Amino acid sequence: MGRPPCCDKENVKKGPWTPDEDILLVSYIEEHGPGNWRSVPVKTGLLRCSKSCRLRWTNYLRPGIKRGDFSAHEETTIIQLQAVLGNKWAAIASYLPERTDNDIKNFWNTHLKKKLKHEIGAFQNDGCSSSSQPSIPRGQWERSLQTDFQMTRKAFSDALSVDIKHSKHSNGLSSFYSMPSIDTQSAIYAASTENISRLLEGWMSKSSKSGGSSVATAYTSSNGVSLDAYEPFLGLDSPMTDVSHSQSVNFEENITIFQDESKPSFSLLEEWLLESESQEFFDMPYQDTSHQW
DNA sequence: AAGGGGAGCAACCGCATGGCA
DNA sequence: CTGCCATGCGGTTGCTCCCCT
Numbered sequence: 593m594g595r596p597p598c599c600d601k602e603n604v605k606k607g608p609w610t611p612d613e614d615i616l617l618v619s620y621i622e623e624h625g626p627g628n629w630r631s632v633p634v635k636t637g638l639l640r641c642s643k644s645c646r647l648r649w650t651n652y653l654r655p656g657i658k659r660g661d662f663s664a665h666e667e668t669t670i671i672q673l674q675a676v677l678g679n680k681w682a683a684i685a686s687y688l689p690e691r692t693d694n695d696i697k698n699f700w701n702t703h704l705k706k707k708l709k710h711e712i713g714a715f716q717n718d719g720c721s722s723s724s725q726p727s728i729p730r731g732q733w734e735r736s737l738q739t740d741f742q743m744t745r746k747a748f749s750d751a752l753s754v755d756i757k758h759s760k761h762s763n764g765l766s767s768f769y770s771m772p773s774i775d776t777q778s779a780i781y782a783a784s785t786e787n788i789s790r791l792l793e794g795w796m797s798k799s800s801k802s803g804g805s806s807v808a809t810a811y812t813s814s815n816g817v818s819l820d821a822y823e824p825f826l827g828l829d830s831p832m833t834d835v836s837h838s839q840s841v842n843f844e845e846n847i848t849i850f851q852d853e854s855k856p857s858f859s860l861l862e863e864w865l866l867e868s869e870s871q872e873f874f875d876m877p878y879q880d881t882s883h884q885w
Numbered sequence: 886a887a888g889g890g891g892a893g894c895a896a897c898c899g900c901a902t903g904g905c906a
Numbered sequence: 907c908t909g910c911c912a913t914g915c916g917g918t919t920g921c922t923c924c925c926c927t
Contacts, residue, residue, distance in 0.1 A: 630912065682915060698894055
């Protein structure tokens, strides 16, 4: 017997959410807080699947979500994190707390993938690479990869510029995101009210012309973000071990993969980062080598 | 002006995971 | 230990809008 459906599909509404439904959902969450999603459709009278309610909240109504164009910095961060973490959108989103994993995933699939493909294509057409005989000087690849590595580290450092170790053991994620020390639930509620007004604004502007969404000013709540999965990366609760990997050796391995598959692959770099305990990763002095290119 | 096609994005689907009885 | 349930996550779909012909 297979898994029972999460809800009665017969009486479940699908498709875009209406303003009324949004208000109903936000009002309920303001009162009861997020969670216990199964009971949400029952208690609110929404003809929606519990999953749909959760998704609508986490991807759209949740306080602190920034919408609209991605900045150059966000774009760079996503590219670098994707290179290291792969398609772990939730993990990537945890470094960009104002963006949802869905947004990042969409942005990657619709913009960045094409952009990178185009840039790699242009790079190969420049005569730097050929399908039959890779002709890139090994030293050049190594420097290039090292630059990627440095940039990734910088992205991590930027994203983690707050004191994570302290925040984890004091006020959890709230302080991680530099929230003022106020009651978290109140923050969620206040921000939700802001979201409702934003929604109304959005609908008003949408009715005149399908306008873009306004930028959220509310700070991020703790919903939907879990640090636990990334503890190895953050060096939290991880025993410090002697890490004496040779960078050059690992870069060589990555260079080989890159050349063989004619596309960037950082799987070994990722493995190395995970294996080598992240602390050293962050403790290494950052050297901006990008100017060399 | 119409319609065809592509891009962007919200939402859905189904599997994975973790907690709990 | 096992099974159930709630939630999380990533891939995919489908709708809407916009641009081009």
